[in-house]
Amino acid sequence: MTDPVYPDLPPSDPIQLGLIGDNIAKSQSPRLHRLAGAQNGRRVIYDQLVPAERGQMFDALFEWVKQNGYRGVNVTYPYKERAATKVTVDDPLVRGIGAVNTVVFDEGGPHGFNTDYSGFIAAYRRVRGNAAPGPVLMIGAGGVGKAVAFGLVALGLTDIRIADRDLPKAQALAQALTDASPGLVTQTGTDCVTLAAGVSGIINCTPVGMVGYDGTPLPRPHLSGAEWVFDAVYTPVDTQFLQDAGAEGLQLISGYELFFGQGVDAWAIFTGLGLDEARMRRELIEGKDVS
Structure with missing residues (x-):
């Protein structure tokens, strides 16, 4: 997996992330990323974005998050292949896969990764x-x-x-x-x-x-x-x-x-910040969350 250019995240600002997909109400990704932020003393806002619920097609929703302060988004079923057409993919392996599940918005435009x-x-x-x-x-x-x-x-x-x-x-x-x-x-x-x-x-x-x-x-x-x-x-x-x-x-x-591994790798791509993975596993199993 090609290393991203880690952002300069202002320490006082919340990190805005999201998940685009269908049928994601039970996803644990929001909690994983909020807990990851808490480990680093950072507030994370992680939105669940279902195109149909928002009255938008995927393309329109993707453009909206790009323009509205999101550091990045995860992408899940059934949009991973569609997302790959809308980003720069530096890793030739990921280009071969033809699907991305992690997108970072930076000064160079949206970049795609595959932590699956x-x-x-x-x-x-x-x-x-x-x-x-x-x-x-x-x-x-x-x-x-x-x-x-x-x-x-x-x-x-x-x-x-x-x-x-x-x-x-x-x-x-x-x-x-x-x-x-x-x-x-x-x-x-x-x-x-x-x-x-x-x-x-x-x-x-x-x-x-x-x-x-x-x-x-x-x-x-x-x-x-x-x-x-x-x-x-x-x-x-x-x-x-x-x-x-x-x-x-x-x-x-x-x-x-797979969920745990892809989430840990996505957090690193989004932020460049470290994690205590054993602690993360415990907190997820215990049902811990942060607001």
């Missing part, structure tokens, strides 16, 4: 250490799916199956991955059940299982035989997908770990 990528790698290693991913089925080829797939390549991926209802989207991601990692074996399709046979890892990068999107992306019988799963959803933390996988004895990587 770094957050997924940290989450995987926290649970599985240096173990190779093995053949992986990834369900969902959208913004977070792209970041996770490139993270898998960094972790030594050699074989991936990508399932998405939008087959051209899955095929485009497969091509981007093979461009970045020649020799990578890829399969694409719209039926995740068919693609699940013989994989070691199964990843959900769809909103299925999130509050408001009940269900599971893959029925429990088709989890049998895998070794590990990852769910990008973290609201709720204990999704039906993870419950089913746990009942089958699979190793579980929670979306909460």
Whole structure:
């Protein structure tokens, strides 16, 4: 991840941040960033910005935050790929991903970063250490799916199956991955059940299982035989997908770990200020917040 040019933040001013996305009422990002500010003696204002609720399309809302004093915004489903078209991306890896979840507004204009990528790698290693991913089925080829797939390549991926209802989207991601990692074996399709046979890892990068999107992306019988799963959803933390996988004895990587890792990295990009990560974990678990 390319280091940003850290801002000169006037110590008396609040740091204005936000999250643009749909279905974000349960997001913990506002609390994480307010707690991060408190650790540094800074007041953080972190707004939840849902385009439909504000009567704006994404483009108009993005322009509004750019013009109204925001230091930066996080971007989530379904706008990460759209956001990538509106920013300067210095990191060639992030340009390859084609999606950004962190945007900083500075004198050089909006710059985009992808902390889903770094957050997924940290989450995987926290649970599985240096173990190779093995053949992986990834369900969902959208913004977070792209970041996770490139993270898998960094972790030594050699074989991936990508399932998405939008087959051209899955095929485009497969091509981007093979461009970045020649020799990578890829399969694409719209039926995740068919693609699940013989994989070691199964990843959900769809909103299925999130509050408001009940269900599971893959029925429990088709989890049998895998070794590990990852769910990008973290609201709720204990999704039906993870419950089913746990009942089958699979190793579980929670979306909460991705949330935590991407949030810590985003805070560093927004402010350049440090964090006591162990303290942050405790305060988030305890439900602490600051006004």
